[in-house]
Amino acid sequence: MGLRPVAIIGYHDAGVAGAWAGPALRCFEGAETKTIVTADLTAAFERELDAIAHDVREFPEVEIVSRRVRHARGTAEFAVTVDRQGGVDVDLCERIAARINAALEPCGGVYSLEVQSAGLERPLVRPADYQRFAGRRARVVTNLTVNGGKTHRGVLRGLRGESAILQTDGGELPLPLATIKSAHLEYDPRADLQRDKRQRKRPHADG
DSSP, X not given: OOSSOEEEXXXXXXXXXXXXXXXXXXXXXXXXXXXXXXXXXXXXXXXXXXXXXXOTTTSTTEEEEEEEEEEETTEEEEEEEEEETTOOOHHHHHHHHHHHHHHHGGGOSEEEEEEEEOOTTOBOOSHHHHHHTTTSEEEEXXXXXXXTEEEEEEEEEEEETTEEEEEETTEEEEEEGGGEEEEEEOOOHHHXXXXXXXXXXXXXXXX
């Protein structure tokens, strides 16, 4: 699926009265009405994402990695990034999008919805992610200069107090969580090749 496959991006008009001008999605209704509709859409979006995260029957092992809501010219723009043990495919993204659309449609209004997988270079958005993915390579960007730079690459060594620990060529580098602007895993094809080689050798060794 690639490093960051985007599966579903679309606009939806849930039947709001008004005139629309092409892809710009301009609405000629009152600002107060648009604000109420957008707030209803946002509340429904948040509720449905929480429901999906806890629906172990329809979406087992699905994790809501991140969500984003933007409001522009009376239009709500929703984006959600998901992950799952074993990977995310287009079918899963489509099912999640359909579930969210069904929840948003009764609200009326117009919105865009983007559902994407976290990909092989998934973002690290929670403090627990730095512990969970210890041993994996990562790229961390800080909003303050740390150890002479703002972009740091290395192997995650978990959390220590309020800092993520990154093993770099120069040694261990503590990065205070409060200074981290963005972070994501870095895909290392060499590690995948080495893992495949070990797996291929294992049956021979067991025999």
